[in-house]
Amino acid sequence: MSLPLTIEQTACCVPRVTATLTSDEAERAARVFKALGDSTRVMLLSLIAGSEGGEACICDLTEPVGLSQGTVSHHMKLLTEAGLVTREQRGKWAYFAVNDGALDAAADALRVR
């Protein structure tokens, strides 16, 4: 399924959902929004954005959401794969920062022309 029409794309990686999309572009946009479509992941994103320096250790994220480290790791993996956060390993712990550019791109994708 592909509509042979205008392709409009945002700077980074999320095609504009109000443009005429190919099925590939629709898949790409949906993947990012799917990562945001879970309240735990929204909460984790919110906690990271609100942390000092805009980054948080996974060890500081488990308690506020009341979930095991394994479950939080899984959610963080999905956010990382969607490009919404970046991950940096420092010794034992993984640190995460919100990718402002990816959030901006996702926001732009929702703008009506």
Added chain:
Amino acid sequence: MSLPLTIEQTACCVPRVTATLTSDEAERAARVFKALGDSTRVMLLSLIAGSEGGEACICDLTEPVGLSQGTVSHHMKLLTEAGLVTREQRGKWAYFAVNDGALDAAADALRVR
């Protein structure tokens, strides 16, 4: 689970995901993004936005996505419940229009402070 911190909200209905959220607010934001987290729904939104007058009859949406009217109706119900489109019944057919305000609110929710 509720964090007793600043609440920041966009004009309409989607709390800012980069603010410190309560679990209720996280739920509310996630609900809207979940509706966008499916490639068929992104495609339907795109088709409606690209239609003449910014609205489309459900009878014109089934063929481009290659799905039955029942399946398309289900997707349109989820988009309507999320407030992303408005629905108007005209005789036999339902007509849908993109709710620009809701898309703007969802976009604002992703803006970093």
